Amino acid sequence: MAFLELDHVSKYYEQYAAVEDFCLLVSKGEFISLLGPSGCGKTTTLQMIAGFLNPTSGAIRLDGRDLASIKPARRGLGIVFQSYALFPHMTAAENVAFGLEMRGVPRAEREVRVRDTLAMVGLDGYGGRYPRRMSGGQQQRVALARALIIKPDVLLLDEPLSNLDAKLREDMQIELRQIQRNLGTTTVLVTHDQKTEAMALSDRIVVMNKGRIEQIGTPHETYEHPASAFVSQFLGKTNEFSAEIRGDGDARKLVAGSCEWQAPAGPSGQVVITVRPEKITFDAAGDNEGLGARVKTRIFQGNHWLFQCETECGPAIAVRQNDGEQQPAEGDKVRLVWRAEDMAIRRAGDVQ
Amino acid sequence: MSVASTADKGAPWPLILPAFMLFIAVVLVPLAMTVLLSFHDWGQYKGIEPVFILKNWEEIWSDSYFYEMFARTFRIAALATLLTAVFGAPEAYILNRMRAPWKGFFLLIILGPLLISVVARTLGWALLFGGRNGIVNKALMSMGLIDTPIAFMFTETGVIIALAHVMMPFMVLSVWAALQRVDPQVENAALSLGAGSLTIVRRIVLPQIMPGILSGGIIVFSLAASAFATPSIIGGRRLKVASTLAYDEFLNTLNWPLGAAVAVLLLIAIVLIVVGSNALIERNYSEVFR
Numbered sequence: 001m002a003f004l005e006l007d008h009v010s011k012y013y014e015q016y017a018a019v020e021d022f023c024l025l026v027s028k029g030e031f032i033s034l035l036g037p038s039g040c041g042k043t044t045t046l047q048m049i050a051g052f053l054n055p056t057s058g059a060i061r062l063d064g065r066d067l068a069s070i071k072p073a074r075r076g077l078g079i080v081f082q083s084y085a086l087f088p089h090m091t092a093a094e095n096v097a098f099g100l101e102m103r104g105v106p107r108a109e110r111e112v113r114v115r116d117t118l119a120m121v122g123l124d125g126y127g128g129r130y131p132r133r134m135s136g137g138q139q140q141r142v143a144l145a146r147a148l149i150i151k152p153d154v155l156l157l158d159e160p161l162s163n164l165d166a167k168l169r170e171d172m173q174i175e176l177r178q179i180q181r182n183l184g185t186t187t188v189l190v191t192h193d194q195k196t197e198a199m200a201l202s203d204r205i206v207v208m209n210k211g212r213i214e215q216i217g218t219p220h221e222t223y224e225h226p227a228s229a230f231v232s233q234f235l236g237k238t239n240e241f242s243a244e245i246r247g248d249g250d251a252r253k254l255v256a257g258s259c260e261w262q263a264p265a266g267p268s269g270q271v272v273i274t275v276r277p278e279k280i281t282f283d284a285a286g287d288n289e290g291l292g293a294r295v296k297t298r299i300f301q302g303n304h305w306l307f308q309c310e311t312e313c314g315p316a317i318a319v320r321q322n323d324g325e326q327q328p329a330e331g332d333k334v335r336l337v338w339r340a341e342d343m344a345i346r347r348a349g350d351v352q
Numbered sequence: 353m354s355v356a357s358t359a360d361k362g363a364p365w366p367l368i369l370p371a372f373m374l375f376i377a378v379v380l381v382p383l384a385m386t387v388l389l390s391f392h393d394w395g396q397y398k399g400i401e402p403v404f405i406l407k408n409w410e411e412i413w414s415d416s417y418f419y420e421m422f423a424r425t426f427r428i429a430a431l432a433t434l435l436t437a438v439f440g441a442p443e444a445y446i447l448n449r450m451r452a453p454w455k456g457f458f459l460l461i462i463l464g465p466l467l468i469s470v471v472a473r474t475l476g477w478a479l480l481f482g483g484r485n486g487i488v489n490k491a492l493m494s495m496g497l498i499d500t501p502i503a504f505m506f507t508e509t510g511v512i513i514a515l516a517h518v519m520m521p522f523m524v525l526s527v528w529a530a531l532q533r534v535d536p537q538v539e540n541a542a543l544s545l546g547a548g549s550l551t552i553v554r555r556i557v558l559p560q561i562m563p564g565i566l567s568g569g570i571i572v573f574s575l576a577a578s579a580f581a582t583p584s585i586i587g588g589r590r591l592k593v594a595s596t597l598a599y600d601e602f603l604n605t606l607n608w609p610l611g612a613a614v615a616v617l618l619l620i621a622i623v624l625i626v627v628g629s630n631a632l633i634e635r636n637y638s639e640v641f642r
Contacts, residue, residue, distance in 0.1 A: 052540055072543045079544045085537035089559040098555075099545035150545060 002061075003028040003186055004049070004154055009058035011044050018044045020211045022058070026154075029184045031177075033198035035191055036208035037234070042190045045208075046156050049188065051075050062153060073102075078147030078185075082159040084139045086131040092142045093118065093127030099150040117149045118142075120179065137168045144176070148183065155180070157189040161197060173200045199223070199235075207231050223276075229346060232274050239275045241291070241313040242348060254345070257291050257312035261340050270348035277306075279342040280318040282328060283335035290337035291316075298330050311336060390613035400608055408613040418614070425593040425618070426625075428512055429577035433569050435516035440523030441565050445557065447524070448531045465518045470581040477514050477586060478505060506588045514586050515576045522575070523568040530564025566633045574622050594618040 002025035011019040019041040026032050034042040047053040049060055051072030060067045067075060087095050093114050100110045118127055121141040131139055140160065147155060160176075161169045177200070180187050191197045198205045199219040207214040207222060207230075215227040226232035243256035245268045252263040256273060283290045293311035305327050307318040316336060320327060328334050390408055393401040412418045447458055465473060480488045481504030489501035504510040534557065542556045580595040587593065592600070594614055601611030 050540070050544060052543075072540075073546050073548060075544075076546075077544060079541065081537045081541060083535050083537055085535050085541040087538060087542070087556055087560075098542070098547070102546035102551070146541075146545070 002026060003030075003063055004188070005059075005061040006045070006049070007059045007061065009045070009048060009055045009060060011041070011048060011053060012056045017211045019048070019055075022213060024206060024213075024216065026186060026188065028186055031180055031187045031189070031201055031203045033189045033191060033202040033205045034208060035193075035198045035205050035234070036214075038192055039210075040208040041211040042192075042208050043158060046158055046188065046190045049154070050077055050079055050156055076150065076152055077154050077156055078150055078152030079156045080140075080143045080147050080158065080160045082162060084131075084143040084163075086139055086142055086146070088131050090130075091127060092123065092129050092131065092134065092138075092145075095131070095142055096127075096145045096149055099146060103150065113149060117145045120148075121145045122175070136164055137172065140164060140172065144179070148179070148185070152185065155185045155187040157187065159191055160189070162191070162193065169197075173197060177201050207234060209234075226274075226344065229272075229274075232344065237277050237317060239277060239280070239316045241273050241275075241311070241316070243271050243273050243313070243345075245269060245271055259289075259291050264345065266345075267347065271345050272348050273343045273345050275338050275343045277317045277319040279338045280316070280336050281338065282318070282320075283337045290335035293334050293336050295328050295330050295332045295334060298327070309334065309336065386612045387616055389609055390616050392609040394607050394609045408610045411610065412613055412617065421592055421597055422594055422617070422621070424508065424591075425577055425595075426621070428508060428515065428583070428593060429573050431512045432515040432519060432576040433573045435512065436519050436523040436572050437565050437569055439516070440520050440568065441527050441558075441561065443520070444524045444527035444531060444564075445553075445561075448528060462524050463521050466521050470518070471585070473518065474514060474582055474585040477510070477517075481505065481510065505586060506590050508587075508591065511583050511587045511591065511593075514582050515579055518582065519572040519576055522571045523565070526568030526571065527561050527564040530561040534560050563633060563637050566629070570626050570629055574626050577622050577625075578618060 004024075004026040006022050006024045009019060009022040010017065022041075022045060024032070034045060036042050044053060048055050049067075051067065051070070054068070062075070087098065090098070096117055097110050097114045100113060105113070114127065118124060121144050123138060123141050123145065126134070126138065126142075129138075131142065134142065140163075144160070157176075161172055164172060180201075189198070189201060202219055204216060205219055205222055206216050209230050215222055215231045217225075222231060223235050226235060232238050241256050243254055245252060245254050245263045245266075247253050247263070247268075252268070254261045254263040254271070254273070291311045291313060293309040293316065295307055296310050296315075297308045299306040299308075300322075302322070304322050305320045307320065307328070309316045309318060318336065389400075391404050391406070393403050393405050393407060395401070443462065447455060447462070450458060478486070480486050481502060483489070483505065484493075484501050486501065486504070489498075492498045493501065504513075538556055538560075539552055542552045547555065578595055579593075580599065583591070583593045584596045584599070587596065589600075595618065598611045598615040598618070601607045601614060605611075
């Protein structure tokens with residue numbers, strides 16, 4: 001039984017479709033990320049759930065109730081905005097208490113709950129500060145506490161971490177995930193961060209493009225088996241080589257440069273194969289297997305090496321763990337090898 | 353760019369010299385002369401005598417006429433300020449939420465009073481409300497809504513309304529500037545936390561634009577307290593305020609020293625009120641808005 005249900009939701013601005021035919025079932029306690037480039041309709045979707053925008057067609061249901069007739073103020077959803085949208089003229093504690101005040105919770109209970117919630121987000125003793133006197137990370141926590149204190153049915157996060165620096169963002173990701181797990185709050189996150197944020201936090205991710213859903217799945221599944229070229233390119237780096245499927249019956253071969261594989265069933269002709277950079281290894285045996293290439297640049301990135309290679313089928317990147325192995329130097333001739341099951345094949349010209 | 357070198361440090365002084373000279377010549381010197389003038393003696397037949405006496409100041413101090421007149425001046429200024437705040441703040445809020453073509457159009461309408469000469473504008477009020485022949489009075493009387501014309505000319509109410517009308521742009525622009533700093537998402541945030549639209553305005557929007565209303569209030573108050581044209585046309589001879597009284601002393605009675613004393617007193621009072629309220633605002637809001 002779905003807790004939050006988006007049923008063929010569309011939003012049109014005159015002729016322009018911001019969101020089109022969006023269907024999603026979210027179960028209770030699930031963490032869902034809407035992921036896509038800017039303008040893909042993810043924020044519009046979030047605002048329709050929040051009630052700031054009305055869908056042109058389709059229905060949004062929460063626990064079986066249609067939300068269309070319920071005003072945003074009565075939906076009981078917790079929202080963390082990209083800009084945090086804290087009330088600058090109130091202290092952190094007053095900010096957090098605001099939702100309880102609106103619900104008529106008595107002062108004594110309010111104070112206890114504000115103290116507990118601030119402690120939960122790690123802001124013990126900061127209640128008296130004004131937002132302008134707090135760092136970005138602290139403001140972020142106040143915004144989270146303010147959204148969580150009303151015990152929302154659904155927590156909506158609009159790019160909550162994008163204004164934080166990289167180190168802090170990583171810490172907040174872990175913390176956010178822990179808090180969400182402990183409370184069991186159903187959460188919808190919107191982000192344009194290609195991989196880390198959505199991957200680290202979500203039970204499932206929804207990849208969107210041009211107002212439509214490209215793929216819904218667990219982070220691992222979507223990364224490993226992208227449903228479209230867009231998804232594979234959007235979720236992390238990927239290599240693309242043009243190839244050809246030749247022959248008939250058992251003799252059908254997939255040929256890319258000097259490489260040959262057993263071709264899978266399906267149509268013949270020009271195809272594109274995609275391989276993730278971390279799946280590529282260098283052929284150590286030197287037995288002329290794999291794609292011939294030359295290392296153009298080699299970049300050390302701490303825990304791994306990044307290689308940019310020029311292959312017989314075009315440029316490619318490969319990532320190798322910094323595990324102490326001897327790595328090829330710039331200018332070295334190498335052969336790129338990967339397992340047949342690590343590559344995805346699609347028809348050439350099939351961009352979407 | 354060698355900021356540290358001594359030659360560069362002296363550079364700003366020659367640059368501000370022309371403006372500074374102008375400032376001395378047209379502001380400081382006349383002001384100092386006015387202050388001096390207020391200590392001179394004057395008689396019906398002897399004219400101005402350049403001596404140092406406190407006669408004019410004693411006259412203002414002891415005559416209740418001047419108390420009444422200054423009280424009226426600041427009452428008019430305060431009520432006009434209140435009126436601009438009550439109408440100007442919502443006006444700015446609505447204007448800020450308007451869409452592109454209408455926003456500019458209505459901003460122009462609000463700035464309108466500033467673009468029209470004070471005489472034409474004030475005569476407009478006179479045409480609308482001036483006695484039995486005023487258009488509005490005529491219309492209301494012919495409809496039987498009122499028996500006698502609404503008194504507008506030569507009344508305090510008339511002066512206050514006309515002043516509030518012309519000062520409105522300063523309030524609207526000041527509140528508008530404050531609204532630009534308000535995160536557009538805070539209203540949605542309050543909405544999602546269960547606040548009604550009235551609560552949002554009262555608890556979220558108003559406190560954030562309060563500094564704008566107060567600084568707009570300071571501008572409007574000081575301009576209204578020293579306004580001359582509007583009170584002199586609508587208030588006329590009967591309803592004197594400090595600036596029209598000083599004018600009369602200078603040009604009708606020819607008692608320049610007394611006029612100078614009134615003018616200096618008005619200046620001091622306005623400066624004290626403005627500086628005082630500004631300090632108060634700064635203290636109250638320094639914690640929140642920096």
